[in-house]
Amino acid sequence: MFKSTESYFQGRMAILATKHGKEQVIAPALARLGVTVVVASDFDSDRFGTFSREIPRCGTQEEAALAKAEAVLAQTGADLVIASEGSFGPHPQFPMLPSDRELILLVDRRHDLVLRGEVLSLDTNFSHATVSHLEEALAFGARVGFPSHGLIAMAQADPLPNTPIFKGIQSEEQLQRAIATLQTNHATLHLETDMRAHMNPTRMRVIAQAAAELVQAMAQGCPQCGWPGFVACEHLPGLPCELCGAPTGAIKASRYLCQHCLYELTVPVPETVADPSQCYFCNP
Template sequence: MSAHPYFDVTAALLTQHGKERALAPLFRDALSIRLVVARGLNTDWFGTFTREFPRRGTQADAAHGKACWASRLARLEFGLGSEGAFVPGPFGVGAVDVELVTWVDARRRLRVTGAASAPSVHHHQLVRTEPELVDAVRRCRFPSHAVVVRPDGPHGARATRGLATWPELEAAFQGARRRSANGTVFVENDLRAHVHPSRMALITRAAEDLLQRLQTLCPRCAAPGFGRARVIPGNPCRCCGSPTTEALADEFGCVACPFRDSRPRAAAAADPERCPQCNP
């Protein structure tokens, strides 16, 4: 592995929520990469889950921006950034956490991203009474997952974040209720990684996906980051043979050169239920 272009390098990570504790061992064990935390920029600028600062651009833009700023602030060739997003689960039930971890190589001008997604904890509820509060935080998996409270609703002023003990939760709830115009308090998960262990575990999985890509060199130009670029649909219907929306192949690609490699999936023909001809 010592011949790898990223072996034994130092990279900067932009975080203020302790992500280095989860990521540093992974990068050290995979490629002997040393991670240092870049200082000098509040990551809230890229957007906050509690809506004080809207996200600038897409989730991918935010992860890439953090990685670029990490490289600049630390004056290092390599930067690392991560960004999470919560989207509705299947049929609108529950929430799915999507995590991206992006590596930038300033000299080679390369950008490689790892990803992971899974159902996660993302509950929010408007409450008035202490029994309602207890029900809300139970759904938030409190106290292992911290919560946020604020008066009136999701955009109420003076949110109190990082609540992880019953005494501080009780004090924050009473304070928010006193400030509320109608006696209601909005309770939600604190989605910052250092107080949301389910998120931190998924960030770890996204970093593992990134490292797998970084360790895979392009067969043509030997650049790091070769991996799956897209899924090609069109698996034929078992009944009529028409192309369906099911995956037919995976296209792997390089982040540095135009090389692409299409790899068919060894799968059975598609069920007619997924066929636009048999099941329009």
Template sequence: MFKSTESYFQGRTALLATKHGKEQVIAPALARLGVTVVVASDFDSDRFGTFSREIPRCGTQAEAALAKAEAVLAQTDADLVIASEGSFGPHPQFPMLPSDRELILLLDRRHDLVLRGEVLSLDTNFSHATVSNLEEALAFGARVGFPSHGLIAMAQAEPLPNTPIFKGIQSEEQLQRAIATLQTHSSTLHLETDMRAHMNPTRMQVIAQAAADLVQGMAQGCPQCGSPGFVAREHLPGLPCELCGAPTSAIKASRYRCQRCLYELTLPVPETAADPSQCYFCNP
């Protein structure tokens, strides 16, 4: 169904806007399409926002990722650039649970294309706590995968002027020193998971999933014009209930659309019926 996109990407080099090791999972994914990923030199992604909030993110998640990619394009003669941005917070369907939404953008200046890979995952250790001693800090760390997953320590949740922020804490000794320093400002301190990719193996695996989603879109050429990025833009609910036949909330078809020629194609899902648990009548 999809046209080949090999001529678009084979043998090209993409610059990756990162300083946190994301090439570990993004480069192998794009290598499957013949793309070599190289980290952009002297690129400071922190100027577009930090998870520890001393530098606010510039705009939305998508706007921040786009700003990173455009900055690399402006500084180099590259014609293929990749940037990513993570966002953490309550899951939109299960608000009591934390989630990780990873977005990867690919800007192709040669073909005037913007492609994206995206994943929303419940697989995250995103958390925070207020602690007053090392014992409480280590108890929090045990819950979030410390020391293989880094921690951030600061005086309070919102950064204070002229107050240190300790990032990348990965040992009990580092944690103890951070606590001792911060308790000169306050008896309690704020601890949170360090969500930077090189400090968070769980997040790195979700980035890998987003990279796989990007590569899938890159490989799917429009059946009409051949342009990459022929992916599902809309999912249509209404798969009939296996028990009573009524329409359910389950997806019955996906609508694909080309961003270049706007050709559309609606494809049904392989399943012919939905589990009754998704039926408004059988499971009200």
């Protein structure tokens, strides 16, 4: 169904905009297409926003990722750049549960091409707590995977000017020192999970999933013109119920669209019927 995209990427070097170790999972994924990933030197991704909020993110998640990519393009003169951005908050379908949305962009100046890999996952330890002593802090840490997952400690959830923020806490001793320092002026303090990739193995796994999605987009060439990024742009519900035949919310087909020639293709799913549990009539 897809044309080969080997001529677009084989043997090329991509510069990755990161300072938090994302190359650990992104580089092996792109190596499968013959792309060598090199980390941008002296690149400060924090200027585009920090999870600890002392530097607000510039624009939307996609705008922030694109701004990182544009900065590396300007800094290095490269023609192939990768940048990513994570976003954490309530899951759109299950708002009581936290979620991690990871976006990775590939900007190819040689071909005037932007491709993306994106994953929305419930696999996250994203959380926070207000604590007043070490025992409470350790109890919170136990719930979120500390010490293999880092913590951040600050006086309150909204960062205060001239007040320290302790990041990358990965030992009880570091945690105790942070609490002692902050409690010289504050009775309670704010603890939260450190969501930077190198401090959060759970997040790194989701970034790896997004990298796999990006590689799939890179590898899928348009059947008509061969342009990379021939991926599903829409999933169409309506697979008929196995019991009564009525359309359900289950996906019946996916619509693919070429960014270049605008060729469209609708591909039905392998299944011909949906389980009655997904039927609005059989399982109202």
